[in-house]
Amino acid sequence: xxxxxxxxxxxxxLLMLVSVVGHTEVIDEEYIWSKPGLDVRFxxxxxxxxxxxxxxxxxxxxxxxxAKDIRVKVAEMLNEGYTNEEIIDFMVARxxxxxxxxxxxxxxxxxxxxxPAMLFGVGVLGLLxxxxxxxxxxxxxxxxxxxxxxxxxxxxxx
Amino acid sequence: xxxxxxxxxxxxxxVLGGLFMYVLLSDLDTETIPTPLLxxxxxxxxxxxxxxxxxxxxxxxxxxxxYILNVWATxxxxxxxxxxxxxxxxxxxxxxxxxxxxxxxxxxxxxLTQFGNPYRLNLFDEEGAFGFNLGVTGAPETYFIRSDGTVxxxxxxxxxxxxxxxxxxxxxxxx
Numbered sequence: 001x002x003x004x005x006x007x008x009x010x011x012x013x014l015l016m017l018v019s020v021v022g023h024t025e026v027i028d029e030e031y032i033w034s035k036p037g038l039d040v041r042f043x044x045x046x047x048x049x050x051x052x053x054x055x056x057x058x059x060x061x062x063x064x065x066x067a068k069d070i071r072v073k074v075a076e077m078l079n080e081g082y083t084n085e086e087i088i089d090f091m092v093a094r095x096x097x098x099x100x101x102x103x104x105x106x107x108x109x110x111x112x113x114x115x116p117a118m119l120f121g122v123g124v125l126g127l128l129x130x131x132x133x134x135x136x137x138x139x140x141x142x143x144x145x146x147x148x149x150x151x152x153x154x155x156x157x158x
Numbered sequence: 159x160x161x162x163x164x165x166x167x168x169x170x171x172x173v174l175g176g177l178f179m180y181v182l183l184s185d186l187d188t189e190t191i192p193t194p195l196l197x198x199x200x201x202x203x204x205x206x207x208x209x210x211x212x213x214x215x216x217x218x219x220x221x222x223x224x225y226i227l228n229v230w231a232t233x234x235x236x237x238x239x240x241x242x243x244x245x246x247x248x249x250x251x252x253x254x255x256x257x258x259x260x261x262x263x264x265x266x267x268x269x270l271t272q273f274g275n276p277y278r279l280n281l282f283d284e285e286g287a288f289g290f291n292l293g294v295t296g297a298p299e300t301y302f303i304r305s306d307g308t309v310x311x312x313x314x315x316x317x318x319x320x321x322x323x324x325x326x327x328x329x330x331x332x333x
Contacts, residue, residue, distance in 0.1 A: 052191055053295040065260070066295050069286060094293040098191045 029071065034079040045074050045084060048102055052095045070099075193293055193301075193312040200227075200307055201291040208258050208266045208280040215281060221307040224333035225253035226300050228277070228317075229289060232265040234297040240316035241273050247322070248276035252330065256280035259289045259297050302326075304333050 033039055046060035051067040059067045059074075070091065077087045091099045103109050140148060180186075195201070204216045228244060230237040248254050256277035258266045263282065270280070283289050292301070295314070302311040311329045313321075 052293075064296075069290055073290065093194060094291060095295070096191050096194045096293075 031075045032079075038075075038078045041084060042071075042075055042078055045078075045087060046071055048100060049074070049088070049091060050099055050101050052099055058101065190314055191295070193309060195293065195301075195309040195312070197308055197310070200301070200303055200309055201288070203281070203288045203291070205281045205283055205288060208256070208263060208270070208282045211263070211282075215279060217307060220255060220279070220303070222305055223253060224305045224330075225255045225278075225303050226330065227255050227257055227303055229257045229259050229292075229294050229297050229299040229301075231259045231261045231297045232269045233261070236316045237298045238273075240298050240318070241276070243316075243318055243322070244276040245274045247317075248278075253278055257289065257292075258282050259294060260284065260286040302329050302333060 031039070031042065033042075043060065047058050049059040049070060051057045051059050051062035051064055051070070053064045053066045054062050057064075057067070059070045073090075074087055077090065082090075088100055092104075097103065097109070103112055105113060200217055202217050204214055207213050207215060226247075228240075230240075244254055254276050256279070258280055261282075261284070266280070266282070270277075281288070286294070293312075298316055300313045300317055301309055302313070304310050310333055311326075313326060317326060
């Protein structure tokens with residue numbers, strides 16, 4: 001087998017895997033929308049909301065009954081004209097902060113956002129500190145300097 | 159000093175590894191979502207009972223005496239396992255209120271005739287609309303309600319003798 005056909009095999013295997021993993025519950029359902037564009041917001045919300053029953057699945061992917069309830073409620077609220085924020089607030093009020101993948105900033109979660117920036121700052125400071133520190137200078141005797149030059153000279157190949 | 163500096167990543171790795179091992183090996187509960195209703199009033203509702211579609215019960219009808227609100231359904235296998243213990247609690251004088259969740263009257267009635275009825279009152283939430291406001295994720299779940307109608311605790315999955323003795327009885331007694 002040459003490397004090209006091997007690559008093709010690996011790629012097709014990966015594609016098959018993706019097509020299995022990529023199945024979502026949400027595409028099997030049909031909702032009636034009162035306005036165009038709601039379907040796009042619906043999909044966006046379904047992917048951002050997290051199913052409270054199943055540990056790491058979004059509401060779009062999950063087959064759990066509660067995920068379906070949330071999808072139906074989201075669709076209903078969209079048709080009634082609620083904004084995305086209002087819908088997420090509504091869900092958080094019932095299912096806690098757990099229900100949204102896009103963690104909102106409050107006093108308990110602010111560290112999730114601040115910590116990476118703070119760590120980066122510490123890294124930059126450390127780097128500045130290290131590079132700016134004066135490097136100690138050494139004075140060489142003539143003999144040492146000659147040997148130093150010799151060591152640094154590239155030997156000629158024969 | 160310099161050596162210590164090079165050891166830092168190793169030490170950090172060990173600390174993180176230790177933390178992960180601790181979380182993996184200990185019984186730390188990472189699945190239970192605390193109810194946002196804790197110490198807040200149970201949401202208002204107006205529901206018929208399983209026995210009588212004409213009888214409408216509201217939150218105010220239940221307030222005044224502490225109770226546990228058990229969310230159950232005939233399609234729920236764990237509820238079947240939990241049921242005998244609820245019967246026992248009811249006999250011991252615990253005020254058990256039922257919330258039949260996404261179920262049919264016929265099946266619920268048959269279940270109660272067959273396995274006994276521990277519920278002083280059995281609310282019928284056919285569509286699961288009140289369950290949604292409660293933040294129910296499945297059945298069984300049990301809410302511990304104080305006499306003033308506020309939520310003291312939410313227990314997910316079945317109540318049994320072990321968790322009642324170890325944890326839940328104390329919560330009930332405090333209501």
